[in-house]
Amino acid sequence: MSSTPETTPSLDFIRQIIVEDNKTGKHGGKVVTRFPPExxxxxHIGHAKSICLNFGIARQFEGVCHLRFDxxxxxxxxxxxxxxxxxxxHWLGFDWADKKFxxxxxxxxxxxxxxxxxxxxxxxxxxQTADEFKANRGTPTVPGKDSPYRNRSVDENLDLFxxxxxxxxxxxxxxxxxxxxxxxxxxxxxxxAIYRIRKAEHHRTGxxxxxxxxxxxxxxxxxxxEGITHSICTLEFEVHRPLYDWILDALKTPCHPQQIEFxxxxxxxxxxxxxxxxxxxxxxxxxxxxxxxMPTIAGMRRRGYPPEAIRAxxxxxxxxxxxxxxxMALLEYCxxxxxxxxxxxxxxxxxxxxxVLTNYPxxxxxxxxxINNPEDPSAGxxxxxxxxxxxxxxxxxxxxxxxxxxxxxxxxxxxxRYAYIIKCExxxxxxxxxxxxxxxxxxxxxxxxxxxxxxxxxxxxxxxxAPQAISAEVRLYDRMFTVEQPDADAExxxxxxxxxPQSLVTLANCKLEPSLANAAPGTRFQFExxxxxxxxxxxxKPGKPVFNxxxxxxxxxxxxxxxxxxx
RNA sequence: UGUCCGAUGGUGUAACGGUAGCACACAGCCCUUUGGAGGCUAUUGUCCUGGUUCGAAUCCAGGUCGGACAGCCA
Numbered sequence: 001m002s003s004t005p006e007t008t009p010s011l012d013f014i015r016q017i018i019v020e021d022n023k024t025g026k027h028g029g030k031v032v033t034r035f036p037p038e039x040x041x042x043x044h045i046g047h048a049k050s051i052c053l054n055f056g057i058a059r060q061f062e063g064v065c066h067l068r069f070d071x072x073x074x075x076x077x078x079x080x081x082x083x084x085x086x087x088x089x090h091w092l093g094f095d096w097a098d099k100k101f102x103x104x105x106x107x108x109x110x111x112x113x114x115x116x117x118x119x120x121x122x123x124x125x126x127x128q129t130a131d132e133f134k135a136n137r138g139t140p141t142v143p144g145k146d147s148p149y150r151n152r153s154v155d156e157n158l159d160l161f162x163x164x165x166x167x168x169x170x171x172x173x174x175x176x177x178x179x180x181x182x183x184x185x186x187x188x189x190x191x192x193a194i195y196r197i198r199k200a201e202h203h204r205t206g207x208x209x210x211x212x213x214x215x216x217x218x219x220x221x222x223x224x225x226e227g228i229t230h231s232i233c234t235l236e237f238e239v240h241r242p243l244y245d246w247i248l249d250a251l252k253t254p255c256h257p258q259q260i261e262f263x264x265x266x267x268x269x270x271x272x273x274x275x276x277x278x279x280x281x282x283x284x285x286x287x288x289x290x291x292x293x294m295p296t297i298a299g300m301r302r303r304g305y306p307p308e309a310i311r312a313x314x315x316x317x318x319x320x321x322x323x324x325x326x327x328m329a330l331l332e333y334c335x336x337x338x339x340x341x342x343x344x345x346x347x348x349x350x351x352x353x354x355x356v357l358t359n360y361p362x363x364x365x366x367x368x369x370x371i372n373n374p375e376d377p378s379a380g381x382x383x384x385x386x387x388x389x390x391x392x393x394x395x396x397x398x399x400x401x402x403x404x405x406x407x408x409x410x411x412x413x414x415x416x417r418y419a420y421i422i423k424c425e426x427x428x429x430x431x432x433x434x435x436x437x438x439x440x441x442x443x444x445x446x447x448x449x450x451x452x453x454x455x456x457x458x459x460x461x462x463x464x465x466a467p468q469a470i471s472a473e474v475r476l477y478d479r480m481f482t483v484e485q486p487d488a489d490a491e492x493x494x495x496x497x498x499x500x501p502q503s504l505v506t507l508a509n510c511k512l513e514p515s516l517a518n519a520a521p522g523t524r525f526q527f528e529x530x531x532x533x534x535x536x537x538x539x540x541k542p543g544k545p546v547f548n549x550x551x552x553x554x555x556x557x558x559x560x561x562x563x564x565x566x567x
Numbered sequence: 568u569g570u571c572c573g574a575u576g577g578u579g580u581a582a583c584g585g586u587a588g589c590a591c592a593c594a595g596c597c598c599u600u601u602g603g604a605g606g607c608u609a610u611u612g613u614c615c616u617g618g619u620u621c622g623a624a625u626c627c628a629g630g631u632c633g634g635a636c637a638g639c640c641a
Contacts, residue, residue: 141569185570196639215641239636318580327578330591374602415600553603
């Protein structure tokens with residue numbers, strides 16, 4: 001097949017490997033990838049990169065991508081996570097068809113592989129305690145010492161391993177170890193444990209097993225069993241690759257997948273470790289895994305990020321082996337770009353101030369046509385009611401305007417979007433001197449099609465008719481988390497994390513145009529000039545929507561920040 | 568005095584011995600009864616030192632810096 005250079009984007013290094021493999025027929029021209037999460041937490045934006053990569057490559061090369069739960073540690077895993085992972089992968093727009101697997105499906109096969117490894121003299125049962133194990137492992141610069149149990153006979157190992165399975169030994173009393181080289185410069189090759197005793201209930205196999213395979217043993221063999229061609233994982237597994245290959249070679253498996261590592265995604269000022277995210281949840285810093293401030297897929301979905309935007313983001317960040325910290329602005333750009341195309345516009349007032357149009361008859365009512373989406377004419381129009389009393393945003397009126405302020409000022413004029421030009425005649429204040437109401441007059445001829453509709457007015461603001469307005473709660477979310485640089489604590493490598501105290505501001509009395517009353521949960525809108533919002537799928541009730549600020553419009557940051565901090 | 572991996576503007580990513588390009592961010596300008604969208608312009612980069620070559624981001628050597636690895640986690 002020939003491809004035109006103009007339409008062929010440059011391939012990342014993984015795709016280049018696959019193109020090369022296809023050329024040489026290394027895997028028979030097939031491409032089988034897998035996304036292998038451990039079900040011990042919710043998926044986050046970092047996983048999204050892996051998902052887009054693995055499913056994307058499969059799609060691009062007309063292969064398949066498996067979903068495999070790497071559930072080999074029963075003490076940390078839960079069906080809640082199994083369910084959420086599937087939901088999130090689907091929501092992102094990928095499908096594994098009937099290729100859903102569990103490492104736990106292979107427990108019997110893996111056991112037989114382990115027996116085989118013992119038979120060929122490449123594994124042994126070790127009676128060392130965890131502490132002894134550790135003490136004899138050495139360090140990166142000091143070689144380890146052989147276990148005294150290293151040269152047990154095959155028969156004895158077989159017997160002991162069988163009894164491990166039967167549950168005759170206590171947790172931690174023995175392990176099965178691969179017999180490699182305690183002096184290897186690569187610590188993972190120093191007779192790594194491949195089975196441990198863990199008398200714990202597994203979320204799928206129950207109490208059927210009391211020994212569980214370690215990652216290094218289970219992963220390569222699961223890949224091999226499934227006929228994976230390219231086992232794509234993150235950089236920290238690079239030093240595991242010799243072990244991955246050793247196990248498959250030792251067992252002479254017919255399928256030997258190729259492990260390829262890439263740099264995981266890091267977002268600036270964002271915590272991405274499952275451990276810390278779990279901590280956020282359990283300590284109540286956030287409402288749950290799907291809190292809109294969380295960098296989880298579920299959190300972003302609830303916040304209003306479209307799956308298309310996340311996919312575009314993963315595409316844009318690229319794939320390489322270099323450590324990276326992506327600017328959050330790129331993610332937000334991708335969200336805006338998608339939402340600009342797809343989100344309907346709506347009028348909303350977050351900090352309402354009442355405006356009485358003194359020359360507009362009390363009992364008069366009108367409707368104006370508003371465009372739903374200028375990007376998409378097929379989205380049509382809707383009717384917006386208009387009356388003598390309306391709300392505008394406090395921010396759209398300034399008693400003492402800064403320079404270049406084109407919105408409403410005392411004695412000044414401004415256009416109400418889709419409606420009339422109004423003039424501010426009087427400012428009503430309370431005892432504290434706060435502006436509580438404005439009295440304005442309309443130019444009756446200035447509505448669309450009117451004789452003075454063409455008048456040049458600098459500012460145009462949005463508004464909501466007071467009698468028909470619906471009141472709603474609007475939540476403004478700031479950047480999700482902040483991360484401190486590592487301090488010199490005991491570990492020397494941990495991060496201190498904390499929630500930005502400004503990360504959530506709730507505005508309880510926002511006035512929205514009536515069409516929003518029945519907006520379906522999850523629907524995304526652009527509140528003109530204020531940014532993109534979505535109807536919270538969790539807390540919204542019929543006729544009583546709650547909106548989350550998904551992301552602000554690009555130029556609106558400073559303004560919104562200011563407004564947020566004032567309130 | 569360990570093994571492995573990496574190093575291109577502020578951020579991320581291309582260029583596979585032949586003009587250092589793209590995107591985001593930033594700055595400025597234009598347009599708009601605002602679609603806070605769009606358009607235009609500009610600044611900023613090959614870790615260092617040598618070598619090979621007509622020519623090096625690319626190949627070689629040595630250094631520097633950064634990351635991963637010492638769970639019976641994945």
